Amino acid sequence: MSYIEFFAPPFPTLIKGGYAIFEKGNKHFRRVFNVFDLIYVKEGELFLTEDEQAYSIRKGQYIMLVPGFEHYGHKGCKVKTEYIWFHFLIPTEYDLTESGLENWADMKVTEGDYVKPSLYRFCLPTYGEIENQVYIENLFEGLMDIDEQTPDFHLRQQLLFQEFLLHLQKEACNIPTAAEKVVEQTIAYIQSAYKEEMKMDDLAKAIHFHPDYITRCMQKIIGMTPNLYLNKHRMNVAKKLLATTESKISYISQEVGIVDTTYFSKLFKRLEGLSPLEYRKVIHRRRGRE
Structure with missing residues (x-):
């Protein structure tokens, strides 16, 4: 197994992320990036080759594609596949190694003082399965x-x-x-x-x-x-319904487990900064510009 080894701080910097879907038969395009490309499969299975090494990334698994290596889909998806991607860079030098950290205590390399921070060594697998998938x-x-x-x-x-x-x-x-x-x-x-x-x-x-x-x-x-997590999860579900359906606010309120529609609207505005109707209008305007 390959590992990406780097030292922090500074930490890797996130550039951009998103959510994508490959329908059955679709495959990833061929390209070479100058940044890291992290792909996590939420549903289905993705077939990718990087630097002539073929991978199958299934539900709950991830791969970190390395800058400078060509990667492409060597086979179409067998089923509809949903995945989350993040592009990031490591602002310091990094290495690709064949061994990772065995002991958590080995992560700290040097102890900080009053003018310099502590230094930590990371060794992250480039390919693997997430154990705590719900949390991630x-x-x-x-x-x-x-x-x-x-x-x-x-x-x-x-x-x-x-x-x-x-x-x-x-x-x-x-x-x-x-x-x-x-x-x-x-x-x-x-x-x-x-x-x-x-x-x-x-x-x-x-x-x-x-x-x-x-x-x-x-x-x-x-x-x-x-x-708070319950309310945020309810609002996330509500946002998806507002964006993808024309259902009434009262129906959406019931769908996310809130009987009182007035309370739902107040809670939505408090957490999201917009009323449900305002949020729907914003989403529709954005889609009209796409």
């Missing part, structure tokens, strides 16, 4: 759903991308934390039951942890309470 997909969703209208949009993207790289290094060293496991269970439960009325006691009984502990884990790992 939630991180990606948050990374791409940050409101582009806010001045700190790109800065917040960088922080979330760094969080992803750190998590990837943790998985490579096989050190999932207890808190991350709790967060994974919490997110999975919320995403499966968001259409229902949900209280902390319901969540606690479902995953068998105390409500206060669940809240602490969520705040530590993803920086939000279970209730």
Whole structure:
């Protein structure tokens, strides 16, 4: 297995990311990039060749394509395939090695002092499977759903991308934390039951942890309470319905588990900065310019 070895800080810099779909029979085009291209398959299977090495990237797997190497789809997708991609660069020197980090403690290379920061060594697999897929997909969703209208949009993207790289290094060293496991269970439960009325006691009984502990884990790992995550997930579903259907606001409110349409509209505006109708108009205007 190949690894990308680099030292931080400075951390790799995210350039741009997005979501794409290949229909059955489609394949990736041939090209050579001068930046890294990270591809994570959310559904289906992607067939890619890089530097004459063929890969099959299935659901929950990723590949990091290296600058200067030609890559292309050597075979069409067998099924409809959804994937998330990110282009990024490493601002310092990096190496491709055949061995990674075995011990988490080996990550720190030098201890910082009053004028210099600590230096850390990363060795990330160029190809592999994400263990905590729910957590990572939630991180990606948050990374791409940050409101582009806010001045700190790109800065917040960088922080979330760094969080992803750190998590990837943790998985490579096989050190999932207890808190991350709790967060994974919490997110999975919320995403499966968001259409229902949900209280902390319901969540606690479902995953068998105390409500206060669940809240602490969520705040530590993803920086939000279970209730805030529930509301954000509901709004993300609502945004997709607003963008892809002409359904009434009252219907969408019911679909995301909020009975009171007025409360839904107020919550949507508080979290998204626009009312549901304003959001729909903005999306329609953008599509009209495309």
